[in-house]
Amino acid sequence: MPNLYQEVIFWALFAITVFSALLVVGQRDMFRSALALIVTFLAIAGIFAQMNAEFLAVAQVLIYVGAVSVLVIFAVMFTKDMPHSTRSTNLQPVSIVVVGLLFIALSWAIFQSQWNEMPAELPVFVESTLVDSSSQLGTAIIRDYVMAFETVGVLLLAAVVGALALVRDK
């Protein structure tokens, strides 16, 4: 029985994701596009949460909904004539080709890779380790991959300093 609920929730989230993603590109009003993008992010966070990746789900909401979307809306607010500013251009054939290639590449990658499928009935000890994904993630980032983590930090710092150097008055 619980599997049925999970299926229903998954397909609902899937439908919301696809529909709102279509809304992002399919309407004229840029502000509404940005809002539809937020709905997409939220639905993807829901899918993450359903896959027991709570930390990833919350991080998705925190970073994409809370920060990136706000910046997107900020940028959108500076555009001229916002409700009608999205016009079709003559670049449509090019973009169709590019998007099609990306789609083919991604599906190829997904179908080619070896997925470790989990048995439907998990042993108890595996389930208990699955629940606390945040502490595992913390251990992995701070202990095993600390070099990469610190490098990303330095990179971001350089980006911030660079941005400040660009906008600062001489």
Next chain:
Amino acid sequence: MGEALAENIVYRHVYEFILSVFGSELAWLAYAIATFSVVLLVVNVLMLLATFYTWAERRLLGRFTNRLGPNRAGPFGLLQALADAVKLLTKEDIVPRSADRWVFNIAPIVMLGSVLMAMGVIPLGEKTFLADLNIGLLYLVAVSGLGSIAVLMAGYASANKFSTFGAMRAAAVLISYEIPLVMSLLSITILAGSMSLIEVVNSQTIPFLLVTPLAAFIFLTAMSAELNRSPFDITEGESEIVAGYLTEYSGMKFGTFMLAEFAALMVAGAVFAVLFLQGWKWAILPSHIWMLLKVGLFALLATWVRSTLPRLRPDQILTFAWKFLFPLSLINVIALSVQRLLLADEFGNLQQQDMWLMVVSNWILMVVAVPVLIKITNRKSGIPFGESAKFHVGKGV
């Protein structure tokens, strides 16, 4: 998570009642209705608290400014909130012609939704909570981010200069103060060793208010900025931009925004109680009463601050966030990490005498760090914002 809910009295009784009526084939229905009734209970408690607080705050503001405050409706004016609700419900609901109608209508719902979602992880008493997420603290921050989206939606959809100004100001303040807020939550995580709010309460053998006064100060300040309360209420600065993003709202949509704002204050009070005041724990009285008293204490403090401090300028508010609160929160996080590394035993647990040691060292840190940082900030201020952005934290706040 499910087990914790099953221990709840309301949940169990409703569940068993429905099972006894319909038989065990409809277990899913019993589950749905029982869960729904618990959620309804929590939501209603929050809404009632918020409406009651509107009255309490107006009475207190009256005291602080030598007035009476609302005292006509019912004994001591207790029914004032009811009268306000009826007034708002019967008012004409106006949507400006040039407004983005759909976004305009949905913004108050998003605002209220973000506050209600935060309620999901907050323990209101012993064994009284909807969910015990092991990432509860992070969840709180993520959900409150939806509120800033609602403010932006309201400001844009109104198609009004003042609304847009208010929304832009709100976004700037919310983004800036979110960082010190998250840092103070991080220092709580370092102390408790967990992001679950239940674990945070259980690990407080000494209230964290004593152990890390800096984090409590940063949390209080950043929270009052996130809640748009004086001295940080530039988003609704009445004397400058009418009512900010609320300018075009009328009737119950305005009411929903106000309700969400006051409910957010109650939620903030509950979070403060959980993080710094041992949550529901204390002697003699039942746990729920303690929780209510601590939320009340926070609300009193918030009202007091609101009636005492004048509004700051937008540039002063941003300078305060980036040049004072942010470095302070960094210092606090580093100090706590070092203390934890030095004092914790091999299992990463802190004993009570270690906690007392941390109390002493953190109070010394606060007494040293705050004046030094004020001195540095005052000398260095005004570089990116120009001379006008003088920083007066030492005298004003």
